[in-house]
Each structure stands twice: as C-alpha cells, then as structure tokens.
Amino acid sequence: MFGLERKSEIINILERAGKVDVNSLAERFGACKETIRRDLRELEKEGVIKRTHGGAVLNVSTSKTAQVEFPVSVREIQRYEEKLVICKRAAAMIADGDTIFVDNSSTTIYLLRYIPKDIHVCIITNSLKLLLEAVQVHNPNLQFICLGGVFKESNMSFSGTIPQRIAKDYYPSKAFLSCASITEQQMLTDSSAAEVDTKRMMIERSQSVIILADYTKFLRMGQIFLADFSSIDSIITDNKTDLSALDYLKKYKTELIVIK
Known part of the structure; x- marks a missing residue:
C-alpha cells in the first residue's frame, strides 16, 4: 500500500473510531512501526491529528454539525x-x-x-x-x-x-x-x-x-x-x-x- 492510500485509511479509521495506535496500524497495513510513526508525524504536521503516546487522535471534532476545512493536501x-x-x-x-x-x-x-x-x-x-x-x-x-x-x-x-x-x-x-x-x-x-x-x-x-x-x-x-x-x-x-x-x-x- 502506498503512503497516500495508507494515510487516507488512517484518517478514515480516526473518523470512525476517534483514535488509533501504532501497533494495530502496523499490523493492519503490514508496515513497520517507524513507517506508521512517519505517517502520523506528517498528518500531525498537516493539522489533522494529535499524536499521543503510542498512537494518535483527531485534532478536531468531525461530527455532523462541525465543519472543519482542512487544507486541500489533507x-x-x-x-x-x-x-x-x-x-x-x-x-x-x-x-x-x-x-x-x-x-x-x-x-x-x-x-x-x-x-x-x-x-x-x-x-x-x-x-x-x-x-x-x-x-x-x-x-x-x-x-x-x-x-x-x-x-x-x-x-x-x-x-x-x-x-x-x-x-x-x-x-x-x-x-x-x-x-x-x-x-x-x-x-x-x-x-x-x-x-x-x-x-x-x-x-x-x-x-x-x-x-x-x-x-x-x-x-x-x-x-x-x-x-x-x-x-x-x-x-x-x-x-x-x-x-x-x-x-x-x-x-x-x-x-x-x-x-x-
């Protein structure tokens, strides 16, 4: 799976579950933990997530009523x-x-x-x-x-x-x-x-x-x-x-x- 597709799926998981952890993502995508950490760092830099100990959460609410305009790169x-x-x-x-x-x-x-x-x-x-x-x-x-x-x-x-x-x-x-x-x-x-x-x-x-x-x-x-x-x-x-x-x-x- 390419990095773009992987990050897209990470965002999808976060929108459904609200949080992710590095270990489960590495297992899900068949990628090493450092690759997942790099993806999370990039998503944090773009303002989508906040990294936590061993994982990440969404940076903002994505409820039905809250509309957040992420950059187009996200x-x-x-x-x-x-x-x-x-x-x-x-x-x-x-x-x-x-x-x-x-x-x-x-x-x-x-x-x-x-x-x-x-x-x-x-x-x-x-x-x-x-x-x-x-x-x-x-x-x-x-x-x-x-x-x-x-x-x-x-x-x-x-x-x-x-x-x-x-x-x-x-x-x-x-x-x-x-x-x-x-x-x-x-x-x-x-x-x-x-x-x-x-x-x-x-x-x-x-x-x-x-x-x-x-x-x-x-x-x-x-x-x-x-x-x-x-x-x-x-x-x-x-x-x-x-x-x-x-x-x-x-x-x-x-x-x-x-x-x-």
Whole structure:
C-alpha cells in the first residue's frame, strides 16, 4: 500500500473510531512501526491529528454539525479510493469538444486522470492544484484557462471577484463540482465563503451541472448555501452512500448515479 492510500485509511479509521495506535496500524497495513510513526508525524504536521503516546487522535471534532476545512493536501487523501471511482465515472460524461468548469474541490482534482487522451477538452478552473495535476497527467489535448484571483494557499486555489468576472464570460457545456454537504433541506452547502460565489457562477453559466460527492457529503451540514437541487442535473456518489436516506431526491429531476 502506498503512503497516500495508507494515510487516507488512517484518517478514515480516526473518523470512525476517534483514535488509533501504532501497533494495530502496523499490523493492519503490514508496515513497520517507524513507517506508521512517519505517517502520523506528517498528518500531525498537516493539522489533522494529535499524536499521543503510542498512537494518535483527531485534532478536531468531525461530527455532523462541525465543519472543519482542512487544507486541500489533507482533503485530497481522505476517502481517496471513493474519489477515484467517482472521478472515473464523471470523466465518462465528458465529450470531444466540451468546455467544462472544474472547481477547486479535493475530489475533482483526480478528474484529469480519466479523461480519454483522444478527445479535446477546454477546462476552466480556479484550482492551482488541478493545474499541477495537469502537469503530471500530461494530456496534450487538454486546454486550460485559469480564472486567477486572490491565491489561498491552504486550498491551492484562487478566489475573489476576479474569477467570478472571468467565469461570467463563459457558457460551458458542463460543470464538475463538489460541496461540503447535500442536505435533506433540498440544498447543497459549502464551507468556504471565499470560493462559494465562484462556484455559484459556474453553476449559473453551465448547461449541465454534475456534483461529485462521496458518501460523507450526505452526513454533514455545511455553513454556506451553495445551490438548490433545481440547479443540479446529476450527482455521482460511491456505493457506501445510504440510499434509503435519499428518497427526497425523487422530487427532483436530479439524476443520482451510484458507482457499484
């Protein structure tokens, strides 16, 4: 197991159990104790955990009501496998010649990996992290337009009035975004006031809006209204999502795509 996947699973365990110990993690992952200690040191440095004698605990509450905005370097490894399968399905919705909005969420970062190399796509984004991912993917048929603006290091993204003004000039075929939560109050919420207006502009200008949301997005409440369901065409989620809790979606034309 790679370090990224291992740290992702450590966070998942902490969210479920609240604490971990080095010995059990070493046994679980088939890794030496020093490797686990290094993972815990890195997670502590990123502000996710607090190390304890022989283990670690979460640094903050992760209850349904508490919304903590971790840096994108942390969020991108949370529920890593779920994000990959969601992005793979989302990429299948992209067609040759599409112009698309992609937001600065930690989920959409992985979308580029699955866009076929034989189609031409123009991607408009406020995410520096996505642009760095583009360098790694190296797909010459992808064209990028960076919305610019005020740089926020923790999110590796641009915000403010500049990206909103630039985004307003485009009418993409699709927008791929994520959010903090999808609620029973028939709305999507977010946790970053700095970027929510840019996301709203992406939703307003796009012909089709696709939300990428792992199972935890249905369990929490964000702080800031993003959009109501009437603005959303599709929601893609993983098979850990409790579908029995999503009956309220039947009132809307929003397509729910569950990855089996």
